[in-house]
Amino acid sequence: MLKVSDLHVRVDGKQILNGLNLEVRAGEVHAIMGPNGSGKSTLVQVLAGREGYEVTQGSATYLGKDLLSLPPEERAREGVFLAFQYPVEIPGVNNVYLLKAALNAARKHRGLPEVDAFEFLALVREKMKFMQMDESFLNRGVNEGFSGGEKKRNEILQMMVLEPTLALLDETDSGLDIDALRVVANGVNSLRRADRAIVMVTHYQRLLEHIVPDYVHVLSDGRIVKSGDKSLALELERRGYDWVKQAAA
Amino acid sequence: MTALATQSLSPSLDRLREAFERRFPGDDAITQWRRGALERFLELGFPTQRDERWKYTNLRRLEMRKFTPADAPRIVPPLPGTLSDASLRVALVDGHCMPSLGHGAQPPGITMFGLGQWLKNDPAEVAAYLRRLGPDPESAFENLNAAFLEDGLVIDVAAGTQWDEPIYVVHAWHTSGRMAHPRIVVRLGENSRCTLIEHYIGGAQVESFTNAVITIEAQTGACLEHYRLQQESPKTFHISTVRARLAKDAHYYGHEIALGAGLGRADITGLLEGPGAEMKLRGLFAPTGSQHLDTYTRIEHIAPYTTSEEEFRGIADGRGRGVFNGKVKVHPHAQRIDARQLSRNLLLSPTAEIDTKPELEIYANDVKCSHGATTGQLDATALFYLRSRGIDADTARALLIRAFAESILTSIEPKGLRETLEEWLTQRFSRTEAQA
Numbered sequence: 071m072l073k074v075s076d077l078h079v080r081v082d083g084k085q086i087l088n089g090l091n092l093e094v095r096a097g098e099v100h101a102i103m104g105p106n107g108s109g110k111s112t113l114v115q116v117l118a119g120r121e122g123y124e125v126t127q128g129s130a131t132y133l134g135k136d137l138l139s140l141p142p143e144e145r146a147r148e149g150v151f152l153a154f155q156y157p158v159e160i161p162g163v164n165n166v167y168l169l170k171a172a173l174n175a176a177r178k179h180r181g182l183p184e185v186d187a188f189e190f191l192a193l194v195r196e197k198m199k200f201m202q203m204d205e206s207f208l209n210r211g212v213n214e215g216f217s218g219g220e221k222k223r224n225e226i227l228q229m230m231v232l233e234p235t236l237a238l239l240d241e242t243d244s245g246l247d248i249d250a251l252r253v254v255a256n257g258v259n260s261l262r263r264a265d266r267a268i269v270m271v272t273h274y275q276r277l278l279e280h281i282v283p284d285y286v287h288v289l290s291d292g293r294i295v296k297s298g299d300k301s302l303a304l305e306l307e308r309r310g311y312d313w314v315k316q317a318a319a
Numbered sequence: 320m321t322a323l324a325t326q327s328l329s330p331s332l333d334r335l336r337e338a339f340e341r342r343f344p345g346d347d348a349i350t351q352w353r354r355g356a357l358e359r360f361l362e363l364g365f366p367t368q369r370d371e372r373w374k375y376t377n378l379r380r381l382e383m384r385k386f387t388p389a390d391a392p393r394i395v396p397p398l399p400g401t402l403s404d405a406s407l408r409v410a411l412v413d414g415h416c417m418p419s420l421g422h423g424a425q426p427p428g429i430t431m432f433g434l435g436q437w438l439k440n441d442p443a444e445v446a447a448y449l450r451r452l453g454p455d456p457e458s459a460f461e462n463l464n465a466a467f468l469e470d471g472l473v474i475d476v477a478a479g480t481q482w483d484e485p486i487y488v489v490h491a492w493h494t495s496g497r498m499a500h501p502r503i504v505v506r507l508g509e510n511s512r513c514t515l516i517e518h519y520i521g522g523a524q525v526e527s528f529t530n531a532v533i534t535i536e537a538q539t540g541a542c543l544e545h546y547r548l549q550q551e552s553p554k555t556f557h558i559s560t561v562r563a564r565l566a567k568d569a570h571y572y573g574h575e576i577a578l579g580a581g582l583g584r585a586d587i588t589g590l591l592e593g594p595g596a597e598m599k600l601r602g603l604f605a606p607t608g609s610q611h612l613d614t615y616t617r618i619e620h621i622a623p624y625t626t627s628e629e630e631f632r633g634i635a636d637g638r639g640r641g642v643f644n645g646k647v648k649v650h651p652h653a654q655r656i657d658a659r660q661l662s663r664n665l666l667l668s669p670t671a672e673i674d675t676k677p678e679l680e681i682y683a684n685d686v687k688c689s690h691g692a693t694t695g696q697l698d699a700t701a702l703f704y705l706r707s708r709g710i711d712a713d714t715a716r717a718l719l720i721r722a723f724a725e726s727i728l729t730s731i732e733p734k735g736l737r738e739t740l741e742e743w744l745t746q747r748f749s750r751t752e753a754q755a
Binding site: 118119120121122141142143145146147151152154157158160161162163168171172175176179211212228232 | 698699700701703704705706707708709710711712714715718719721722723724725726
């Protein structure tokens with residue numbers, strides 16, 4: 071589904087990714103771990119199409135398409151979803167409006183008619199209940215005045231409504247207490263499907279207790295230096311990142 | 320004073336003096352009053368940028384033009400672009416009342432009549448009233464308006480009248496090359512309340528000069544909800560002077576939306592003369608192309624226990640230039656007052672400019688005054704966030720611009736007016752990207 075080859079990325083003149091390779095197949099859940107500054111967030115941001123990230127070498131193909139040549143909105147409509155580490159507050163743009171516009175943009179892209187207003191609301195209400203979110207969120211500005219945990223829940227809610235093919239989760243566990251983490255993890259787990267892939271970036275092993283990955287990769291200095299299954303995460307938790315870095319050097 | 324030193328007048332002022340002599344040859348009470356105002360105007364001349372109130376606005380372009388006083392149009396022109404849901408409408412075309420274009424019955428307790436008609440019927444009474452009201456001696460444009468005053472509208476609201484259905488006043492331009500100096504007089508009796516919408520429109524090709532004056536006198540406990548939407552052609556010059564006098568517990572809620580005119584200026588003065596008086600102003604100005612839109616507000620807290628609140632938002636793109644200058648003056652003994660001011664500005668192009676200047680003059684010691692001003696560009700992270708949800712770049716930009724104007728939009732109660740502005744915002748900003 072996703073094939074990243076020899077990806078080199080520069081941000082503000084600084085080389086962040088240095089020949090990253092990653093292959094993700096449908097149905098898989100990948101965890102990308104690594105110390106701060108290793109390039110974890112850069113990887114998902116660049117895959118989602120954030121401006122200001124300069125690809126100097128390498129490629130990323132998604133369902134056979136050259137992902138990096140598409141504008142961010144095209145990627146989203148093709149089924150790529152990024153759950154932000156710091157979801158943006160946009161006062162004046164209504165939450166439910168954004169959800170509906172996003173869903174309709176994707177539907178239009180697939181040649182489907184706009185969603186029926188009644189069905190849409192029923193769908194959103196159901197997902198909100200699952201995410202234990204109050205319905206009053208719907209008519210507030212996007213993330214406006216939300217707590218850190220509420221913002222993260224809102225990201226997962228959007229993901230559940232949009233049903234992406236490739237979900238990229240950027241530090242989705244950061245800033246969550248244990249109850250909120252469980253709700254968020256349940257949301258993500260409900261989306262696991264044979265035709266969908268999830269790539270999650272995290273600093274801590276804790277998230278992986280709730281969302282069990284098929285593969286764990288360790289990122290260091292902009293490259294994947296070690297890959298394994300979920301036991302690698304436990305080892306990292308025990309021994310820290312230094313031994314992987316040393317082993318790679 | 321009548322023997323004006325004509326040789327010392329600049330050509331532009333001399334042109335106006337000549338136009339005056341041709342237009343008003345008589346010597347009755349009203350003409351004498353007009354002449355007094357003309358003389359004061361000629362003394363003051365067009366304001367220059369040395370005047371602190373006009374620091375960011377150069378009037379040379381206006382001064383050079385040879386506009387002559389507009390006559391009432393002989394044919395009744397259509398009025399495209401007016402609000403369709405107004406049940407009570409008064410129309411002024413080229414500054415003249417056009418009763419055939421108005422509709423709706425006068426609400427109980429509200430008396431409206433054309434100022435031109437009043438001038439015809441009882442010039443001495445009008446002169447006496449205007450003399451008492453007086454143009455602000457320091458305002459060049461108020462004096463110019465008084466000098467060329469011919470028509471306008473008087474709205475008298477009897478004490479105790481509460482009428483929320485808006486009175487819709489259309490100021491339309493039909494003829495090029497002309498100037499109009501309409502005047503709206505609003506007199507609110509004790510504990511009365513009403514809503515006034517003024518809408519300035521005109522054909523896209525019309526080149527004209529509006530110099531409107533709106534005076535509001537609100538007696539104890541009266542309230543005026545005042546909406547002003549300026550959508551003249553980008554070839555016009557538009558100057559509006561609003562002066563509101565508020566007695567004890569009177570309220571003035573002003574909404575100042577400036578979208579049109581090549582050079583536009585709204586001058587809003589609030590005189591809070593009685594305790595409990597309150598003035599709230601919300602405004603939006605959005606210059607594009609080479610438009611220059613200036614808003615100047617002056618709120619005078621004369622009595623103690625008075626409050627004022629201002630929120631102005633500017634959106635500039637192209638080579639558009641916006642100005643917000645908000646002055647608050649707290650007079651001695653005006654204790655326990657509360658004055659708040661907010662100026663937020665959005666620049667959409669590297670060649671756009673917005674100047675914002677708060678001015679506080681405080682002569683009392685027990686007061687609460689605050690002001691804040693920001694100027695920035697669209698938030699790149701928010702833009703990416705929306706695009707990452709499948710919203711295309713143009714729509715995302717339009718959404719964020721619309722969101723920026725949201726607090727002004729939601730403060731607009733009359734549905735037709737709010738929808739007109741929403742539609743305008745959508746049309747204008749969904750194509751900015753393509754233009755840029």
